[in-house]
Amino acid sequence: MSTVAIVGDGPAGLSAALLLAKNDHRAVVFGQDKTAMHSAQLHNYLGIGEINGSAFQAVAREQVTGFGAELHDAEVTGVAAENGRFVVRSESGATEADYVVLAAGKRARGLAEELGADVDETRVLVDTEYRTSVDRVYAAGRLTRPNRSQAVISAGAGATAALDILAREAGKDIQDWDTPPRE
Numbered sequence: 001m002s003t004v005a006i007v008g009d010g011p012a013g014l015s016a017a018l019l020l021a022k023n024d025h026r027a028v029v030f031g032q033d034k035t036a037m038h039s040a041q042l043h044n045y046l047g048i049g050e051i052n053g054s055a056f057q058a059v060a061r062e063q064v065t066g067f068g069a070e071l072h073d074a075e076v077t078g079v080a081a082e083n084g085r086f087v088v089r090s091e092s093g094a095t096e097a098d099y100v101v102l103a104a105g106k107r108a109r110g111l112a113e114e115l116g117a118d119v120d121e122t123r124v125l126v127d128t129e130y131r132t133s134v135d136r137v138y139a140a141g142r143l144t145r146p147n148r149s150q151a152v153i154s155a156g157a158g159a160t161a162a163l164d165i166l167a168r169e170a171g172k173d174i175q176d177w178d179t180p181p182r183e
Contacts, residue, residue, distance in 0.1 A: 004097055004101060016158035031072075077089050123144050
């Protein structure tokens with residue numbers, strides 16, 4: 001079981017936390033619920049007719065903690081690679097992690113730069129799995145698509161990063177399929 005520190009508690013961060021926690025990895029989310037979702041009204045989130053962004057956040061946070069993810073109401077002040085792991089420093093202390101997922105919108109760009117990830121003038125550069133140029137560091141959501149941001153895309157990016165971490169830990173491709181109970 002790995003420990004994944006997730007910086008940001010919007011759709012990308014919570015989606016990553018959900019998949020990781022439900023697959024028995026420790027997902028530690030840092031965020032103060034100050035996401036742009038609180039200014040959103042969702043009409044285009046697949047499977048949901050319409051929902052207010054704040055209501056979406058409440059449901060998502062409850063779902064994630066229900067699967068065992070840890071939510072820390074704390075701002076991250078720094079991230080560093082130390083002794084083959086990452087140390088995430090926040091107002092509430094330090095947390096060691098095997099992986100980092102940066103999903104805090106534009107605010108996390110400085111953390112990506114601090115870790116040495118490749119950036120351009122507007123975004124953190126990632127591959128198709130949302131891996132940055134730094135091994136075991138991912139970036140998802142508005143941080144990678146600042147001018148083309150959308151909640152369902154951000155959630156998918158967080159899920160993609162989580163599946164890549166799960167596959168890496170398992171040493172094989174992973175599919176996260178849930179099936180209904182048999183009658």
